[in-house]
Amino acid sequence: MPLEGHPDLREKKDAAGPASSRGSVDRLQPPTRCAVISPILSKRATRGAGERRSPQARLDEAVGLAAAISLDVVYAGLVPLSEIRPATYLGTGKVEEIAAIVKAEAVDLVFFDAALTPVQQRNLEKAWSAKVVDRTALILEIFGERARTKEGALQVELAHLNYQRSRLVRSWTHLERQRGGFGFLGGPGETQIEADRRLIGDRIIRIEKELEQVKRTRGLHRASRKRVPYPVVALVGYTNAGKSTLFNRLTRAEVMAQDLLFATLDPTLRAVDLPHGTRIILSDTVGFISELPTQLVAAFRATLEEVLEADLILHVRDISHPDTDAQGQDVEDVLADLGVEATPGGRVVEVWNKIDLLSGEEREAVENQCRRADGLDGPVAVSALTGEGTDHLLGLMERRITAGRVTLAVTLAAEDGEGLGWLYRHGEVMERSADADGAVHVSLRIAPERVRLVARKFGAKRVKEI
Structure with missing residues (x-):
């Protein structure tokens, strides 16, 4: 069965021109030309589970992911599959068919909308003579670009390092070189892959410590918000x-x-x-x-x-x-x-x-x-x-x-402005009035667990549940 291309892509490309750039540096060079490949597994390959969404919806989402990182999508297609091949994910015929498309469209990067093993990624890059990224890698890239706070950047880096560490399994030949070392510097015969894995592990530990501090700070912020409920x-x-x-x-x-x-x-x-x-x-x-x-x-x-x-x-x-x-x-x-x-x-x-x-x-x-x-x-x-x-x-x-909140009637002295402000800060004031003597009567809605707090603050005689 031939590849099924995205029906609207050619029209969009002709009408819209090149994709938008991501910054002043990117404006000096054309955007990366990208092909989007969305594999669609048969029910037999997914053990009868099937897909929740239609193949076209999956392809549209994949194109959207590529657009979110400002890639110039020049081709997008569905690839029906009856089984996943361990070496290349796709069958030989599909790999060759896509190779021809990559060459014809001068594609620099192929976004493969599925999770690839390191071996599959390496073999597809060799077959297509183009960089290949899977779904996880592209989403990590998008998250890296979107992060604005220190916490967000740390979380993305942690996820990216864990992903990289999982790829250090005979995925690149240069990682199999051995290097010398002394004791704690790596030991004699430590391979480059082991050194890289150790460096990544050290960085992961440092980021996790920083994120633990962020988590504690966020917990303190939540606790302070609970005090002002x-x-x-x-x-x-x-x-x-x-x-x-x-x-x-x-x-x-x-x-x-x-x-x-x-x-x-x-x-x-x-x-x-x-x-x-x-x-x-x-x-x-x-x-x-x-x-x-x-x-x-x-x-x-x-x-x-x-x-x-x-x-x-x-x-x-x-x-x-x-x-x-x-x-x-x-x-x-x-x-x-x-x-x-x-x-x-x-x-x-x-x-x-x-x-x-x-x-x-x-x-x-x-x-x-x-x-x-x-x-x-x-x-x-x-x-x-x-x-x-x-x-x-x-x-x-x-x-x-x-829902479930308690309504209280609270009586305050005319001069108790601080107490009135406290009620506004700690509950929902529904009604407020003053009698001839100047006493202020407040109708207050508040969480049940805070009723005792109000009674202690103003005295049980001044607080009644309505």
Whole structure:
């Protein structure tokens, strides 16, 4: 069966011209010409499990990953496979067929949208006379470019080093040279591969120590937020689902929001006041993706702790995407790995984003489904771009956050301004009035575990539960 090329690629290439550059240095040279190869395994090869998404959707996502790193994709194609070959992943005929395409299109880099062993990578590079990167390597490259904070850069470097260490298994002949040494300098006869592995191991240990310090600092920040009890709401979702656009809409912030995979990498926190005055901390997190490299899941565990600690988790889905159900399941799988189950009545609420991209009939069906499920579990249909549905979302967030809270009536002396400020900082003031004597009466909504704190602060006689 011949290779199936991407149907829109030639038109896009002719219309759009060369890919955008990544910086002032890149503008001096043309972008790297790239071919995207997406292998599609038969059900027999996957032991009957099959794929959640269509082959075309997988190819589109692979092209998107290449575009996210500013590669000039000159060819993209699907490769049907009945089995994986240990030496080259593909069969001999497919390897030769792609070699002809690589030569004809003057391709410099081939993105192979699957995990390759070091031997497979080396053999394909020899056969195609071009650099070959697999899915893990490309995602690591994207993450490396997106990292903005020290923590993000350290996490990416740690994942990259673990990946490199796994490749030091007879993948390159120059790593098999021996070098001399004395004692702790490597010992006589230490091979270059052993020296490289030792250097990488030393660097991994140093980064893990630095990340442990980052983790402690982040824990202190979380502890300080708990002392000023603002609930945390975390946005999660498949990459490019519109989380950052929704974050900007809800917070009026200016977080990077582009039509790119993994536009957001480092977590961002902002305070948001809900319709009736409840203040929350909203957290924007890295996007998930199918077959996310295990090195990255482990490396970003400190970042994802914001999700684990959240009082409410908004699962943002691109409801206009043809594979939205498969994407949603991938996100739920990652959450389950973190110990968060997306069950009714739990912490997770689905937000169906991008309703502005639906046809009239599709949109009506989605909105009817949301209305039928109207309650604290969602889903909620919104357009982060136009703002439609976001008021309803904010209201639902407030109802979820305040559910189970206790309402108290607190009486203060007229001159107790400090006490009044304390109530505003530590709870949700619903109503405030003063009587003829000047005493201030406050109706306060607060978490049950903080009722005793209020009673100790103002005295049991001045605090009553409504």
